[in-house]
Amino acid sequence: MVSQNQLFRTGPLASVLAKIGVAITGGGLILFVLAHMFGNLQVFLGPDTFNLYAYKMQHMVLLWPARIGLLAIFVAHMGLVFLLTRQNSVARPVGYASYEPIQSTVASRYMLQTGVVILLFVVYHLLHFTLHRVHYPDSTVGFAAQIEYQTPPYVGQQMHNAYDMVVYSFQQPVVALVYVLAQLFLAAHLWHGGQSLFQTIGMKNENRRALLTRVGPLLAMVVLIGNCSIPIAVLLNILQASSTA
Amino acid sequence: MHFTLKIWRQENADVAGGIQTYEVDDISGDTSFLEMLDILNDQLESDGGLPVAFDHDCREGICGTCSLMINGTPHGPETTTTCQLHMRSFQDGDTIFIEPWRAAAFPVVRDLVVDRSAFDRIIRAGGFVSIDTGSAQDANNTPIPKDDADYAFDAATCIGCGACVAACKNASAMLFVSAKVSHLAHVPQGDAERRGRVLSMVDTMDAEGFGSCTNYTDCEAACPKAISTDHIAVLNREFIRAKIGRTT
């Protein structure tokens, strides 16, 4: 037993433990978001690099374990938040007629809402680019789904034309707009979550606080700019389709 | 000065309450907020009405008895307690909302008076050092680095008023609990029981029905003693240490 004093009692799932779970899974998701972003930014290195990257990701040995792991983290993050939110909502049954937040950021107060938007976006994003069920470009706009690789050592290898898929998709302003808007929500979520997690895992103190508190906004800006750069570059014709069907 | 007061009135815990409107006149800026309520109560009693019940005692900002959500902020616009707030912090003609602390763990007793005994129960769960009277060694046998003692003091200045809970969107008591955990984690006397203390206090906090901490930090801004949320990080650290540390 952990408790040394019979006066002390401990229960199964403490709110603090749940919070630490949210922080750690959130940290994992942040790492994924960063890796995902840097992977995608290879689109600026040209079709071959980007398609090869997509190809390698698709044919990774641990693809499914990784997907399942990521899904587990995502679900755990949401599940713990669900438990905590339920606790929080019963903690104040009668609200205030007048309530003024003092120093909390807007981002911190709307974590649940931004999180839900992100969840919806992730579903859309998977339907779009992974499962190819919505807004997937077709040959009528000139999109060729398969393409022959041009650079050694994979010359002649047939690959999914991920590069053109991105470009043709984002040439539809609605799609580009959805992605940009979603990134705003993601950035808001990271603005708070990206620094709050250090507090929750106990890393902040008087000396580190100022520094660690800046991590969230920094992360939010990096992800916002990085991820939005792709649809915007497409709309501005900086990125153009590599082939036509 | 003249003020329009919108005050929560509720006869007891079992009946519904509501906001009532009152007017007070000729209030000097040097009047404290509670003295302004005294004046209102005098006025109400003279007119045969029931005075507004509110908690207060020392009126010098240290006992932690006074409360009040004033225009949506615990203890009003200054970093102090309601009893040390003066009417010069308001503009002539202002409308002021006065409500009780709102939390499931702080049920309303009457009007603006709430029951904060949940805080006492959290302290009973571990906010102490188990030392019987008379068994202490000489006070100077254990030197404590000044910085540690000062940091412990910063946490120990908590007056248990509950403003942190009132300010928190989640009605979380983490700042209160962390202040005691951090106080006793920064003095060697608290060392022997530190693992059990944090787990037990957090457990009781949850059982009392407070919300969880999502790091809004409104609590530290509302705290009349300006206790920093850094102490919440200390609690989290202590908690992790207790969970993954040695279990024998």
Add this chain to the structure above:
Amino acid sequence: MELADVPAQPVKKRNRMKLDAKIPEGPIQEKWSRYRNKLKLVNPSNKRKFRVIVVGSGLAGASAAATMSELGYAVDCFCFQDSPRRAHSIAAQGGINAAKNYPGDGDSIYRLFYDTVKGGDFRSREANVHRLAEVSGLIIDQCVAQGVPFAREYGGLLDNRSFGGAQVSRTFYARGQTGQQLLIGAYSALSRQVASGNVRMFTRMEMLDVVVVDGRASGIVTRNLVTGEVESHAADAVVLATGGYANVFFLSTNAMGCNVTAAYRAYKKGAGFANPCFTQIHPTCIPVAGDHQSKLTLMSESLRNDGRVWVPQQVGDTRPPNEIPDAERDYFLERKYPSFGNLTPRDVASRSAKEVCDEGRGVGKTGLGVYLDFRDATARMGRDTVAAKYGNLFDMYQRITDENPYQVPMRIFPAPHYTMGGLWVDYNLMSTVEGLFVIGEANFSDHGANRLGASALMQGLADGYFILPATIGNYFAQLGISHQTVSPDHAEFKQAEQGCTTRLNRLLNASGNRTVDSFHKELGRIMWENCGMSRNAEGLEKALQQIPELREEFWKNVKVMGAGEELNLSLEKAGRVADFLEFGELMCRDALTRNESCGGHFREEYQTPEGEAVRDDEQYCHSAVWEYTGDDAVPIRNEEQLEFEYVELALRSYK
């Protein structure tokens, strides 16, 4: 009551009350240790059979409840606040004395004892004060072990400062919040015992009466402040730790809830009330600003360590303070008391401030104030050092007055702060009612006619942690284990409950048209004018006429709204004010019959041509112990002679 002489002491008067102080034999240094060795003990397995009620949860109450519970007694602790942590001990700022001699500046138990007896103007009991000094060091050990974060030096050892005129540094402190930190320590010890199940804690419960069965205190009657229920609680002993009565002045530095009710009820049940006129007026309070004011705020006396007190030399000098040149300032404390200067004891400093204001040289809008100036301190130490030492006090001052004390001198004026008088207790801290113990500010024992700074916390904790838990065991051992706790259904309890209910109903049904506060304010004015910082026979006689008239009007014309069976703050206040209206009379009577000036009691008739107090050791080297004889009867003044074997009775001079 038994007719008895006080043994082995020169008796001038025959007392009706039996006032045996039970001071143990032997040299003063050994009295307490010898006595403790002789105290009867209760077998550990039998302790739980004894139940003790503790009323009040301040330093004395919380520490006593916790310690007695640790020893194994069953404890019921009551407080009127919503939590035991809110008792007014929490507001003490400056520090706590202990004869540790850590700085090596020559302090000792004897010196602390001597300073306390002298500071109390030779109106306290030597043996009690020596015991207080003896246990003072243990208090610090105990509090540090609880985790109380006292101020420390860079080496990690405890810091001490000189306080309230002491010439050694023996005051331990925790910034300006020593009382808070000590109370939280005692509260945490109490919380631990509540968690163990040994202490039952009753909050928002006000004691309305003490119940005496067959001459022994057997329980109390309380009113549940939330439900209004009047209930009986029985026990084998009752401990009152209910604080002082400075709120009799309406405006004081006490919390709004502080009251005399518990002590006064005990007095009416046969406990002698000692020296009620010994009240302390603290010199460094923020002056009154207006009629609406509900209380006065104290600023730590430590401000006088560096601040200089002055008024303009000229009457009617209304220039802003910073424009008055040094030559036209009167640093009156430094002038009159060159060796102690601004650090003269509280009673002396307060009276001097009153004198200069009476001369018309007071400052501020009301003319009731003197300057406390940090100009020279800032020049000497730098603003940062001043801010580090006094920053929180300066902030508090600025918040209340809207003036910046870094730029303009503070204005201060004396205010009622502490009451040395209280229920008479013997060496065991037991009152004249068997089984009724009184500790902390509520008793009269250790401070004589004036309390030194940083001694109240010491006394409260000494009584609660170390003295009462030892002596109460002796009482229980004498009761014996065959002793049966009186049932709360006993006729005495029922009668007491009935009495309380009747009184509450009388208040509710008075249906007059004056608010409770207006009576309290009027009483406060009478007391402040006639029984405040200086008193004279004429004024006191006038007060003794006015108070009964006011009391009579109160019962006819008070207006208490609401019902009895609910949270009713006006009803609570009304009950307390009703007791103050009786108690104030007792205070004036005591002041009138003490024909000398000593400590906080200054009778204008008894002063030197220079205005210094003149004590009369021939006639008044005793504690006056008042005995209740009926609502309409004049109480009897009994005397406990005081003997000074170890400290020579001397003129208390701070020149």
